[in-house]
Amino acid sequence: MTFQRTTPDALVTDVQRQPRLFLLLDGGLAPGLEVMLNTLDHRIWHAWIYSETEYAAHHRDGPLLVQARADTPLLQAFMQAWPSRHLGGLLMSDQSFDVVLVHLRCLRHARLPDGTQSLLRIHDPRASRGVIQGLDGDAIDALLGPVDRWYWCEWNEGKGDWYRACHSSPGHGHAANAPLALTAERLQALHSQQIAFRDTRFARRLLAGNIPALERVDEHTMLTYVRRHSLDAATRGFENDEDMYGFLEVYFRYHEQLFADHSPLARIMSQSTVPAWRRVQQAHAFMKGAA
Numbered sequence: 360m361t362f363q364r365t366t367p368d369a370l371v372t373d374v375q376r377q378p379r380l381f382l383l384l385d386g387g388l389a390p391g392l393e394v395m396l397n398t399l400d401h402r403i404w405h406a407w408i409y410s411e412t413e414y415a416a417h418h419r420d421g422p423l424l425v426q427a428r429a430d431t432p433l434l435q436a437f438m439q440a441w442p443s444r445h446l447g448g449l450l451m452s453d454q455s456f457d458v459v460l461v462h463l464r465c466l467r468h469a470r471l472p473d474g475t476q477s478l479l480r481i482h483d484p485r486a487s488r489g490v491i492q493g494l495d496g497d498a499i500d501a502l503l504g505p506v507d508r509w510y511w512c513e514w515n516e517g518k519g520d521w522y523r524a525c526h527s528s529p530g531h532g533h534a535a536n537a538p539l540a541l542t543a544e545r546l547q548a549l550h551s552q553q554i555a556f557r558d559t560r561f562a563r564r565l566l567a568g569n570i571p572a573l574e575r576v577d578e579h580t581m582l583t584y585v586r587r588h589s590l591d592a593a594t595r596g597f598e599n600d601e602d603m604y605g606f607l608e609v610y611f612r613y614h615e616q617l618f619a620d621h622s623p624l625a626r627i628m629s630q631s632t633v634p635a636w637r638r639v640q641q642a643h644a645f646m647k648g649a650a
Contacts, residue, residue, distance in 0.1 A: 361499045362491055365523045367438045370449065370510050377451050377507070378429035381459055382437060383408075383482045384447040387420040396425060399432045404456060408463050408482075422447065422482040424463060426456045438512075442519045447482050448511035453530050462504040462534035470538045472546070479539060484511040489552030490545070491524050499524055502539060504532045515556060516563035558585045561604055570612050584611075595628070597635045605639030613646055 374380055386392045386407070396403060409421035427433050437449055452459055469479040480486050481502075487509075491499060503509060507529035512519040526532050541549075562581040566573055573581065588610055589603055597606040609628060610617060616624045627641050 361496050361527060362494070362524045363522070365510065365521045367521060369523075370438065370521070371434075373451065373508060373510075374429045374434065377453070379451075379453065380427055380429065380431075380434070381450040381452065381456075381506075382425040382427065382433060382447065383450060383463065384423050384425060384441075385421070385445070385482060386418075386423050388444060388446055392419075392423055396423075396433065399436060400427060403427045403431070403433070406456075406460055408460070408467060412464060412467060414467070421467075422463070424456070424460055442484075442512035442514040443517075445484055445514060448484060448487065448509055450506045450510075451508045452506050454505040454532075458505045458534050462506070465535040465537065466502070466539055468538040469541045471541055472543050476538055477541075481539075484513050485556060486549070486553075487511050487524075488513060488522055489549035490539075492552065493545075493548050496527050500526055500528070500532060501535070504534050506532065513556070516560050516567070518563065557600060558582060558589060561585045561589070561607055564604070565607060565611060568608065568612070570608075572611055572614055595635075596631055597639075599635075602635035602639065605636065609639060609642045613642070616646065616649075 384392060384396075389395065393405065396405065403425050405423055405425040407418040407421065407423050409415060409418035412418075414421060425433070434449075437446075441447075450459065463482075466479055466481055468476040470476055479490075481490055488511075491502065494502065503524060503526045507526050509524045510521065511523075512521050559582065562578055562585045565585070566576065566578065566581055576584075585607060588607055592598075592603045592606040595606070597603045606628070609624075613624055616622060617628070618625070624642055624645060627645060628638055630638060633641075
């Protein structure tokens, strides 16, 4: 399979078979990234993807390509300490550092359906699955280019889901010579993955929130609830993520009071002329006063 769920153990086994590895890490999320990496392993070689491009003035806010060996301390950090920071992914290739660097620099942009270009953050593990999932084998091969396997951890509310994308002909890929073309279908898939990531975050946070009504609810069922009621929240003016989560928390934490006859809480939450964040704030204040 060219794209699949995986585990850290599978990553370790893979690294043992192909001992040269690359890390693609986000400098914007880790100020002082170079110093941190060199402190952990002085043997590494690295280059900033955005240097020598139109973004050179701000290259340290973008991704950094790092080459290391299988015995690098960076591997343990990547698997254990960095997933919750969304720092990036691990790439495996037998091709040279410069070939991989050229490929990733070419992928700094995506070409949109209207012909314009947009910055592509394929290195962000919160976006990687949305870009890759659903591509056919040829498209994944073109995206990976000289990279044989690409691992990342999609971290969400204390849990990490590991994925990998594999080239169908390891060792035979070529560096890209044009930006990645994103079709309308690809953009929709990316949007759908972002919504799924958000809903999973909501579900896990609610289950960890000591809400009595959710004590026996499993994550799969909670996700079903969240998807349904997020759509309802949007129609009531709770549109951004913070406001939407606030609506869901009120809904599940105070469900009985919300649906009681002539409920004051329901009146508070239904005041469409009041900003969403204010309604959530008022709902909690009312329930605290009623306790």
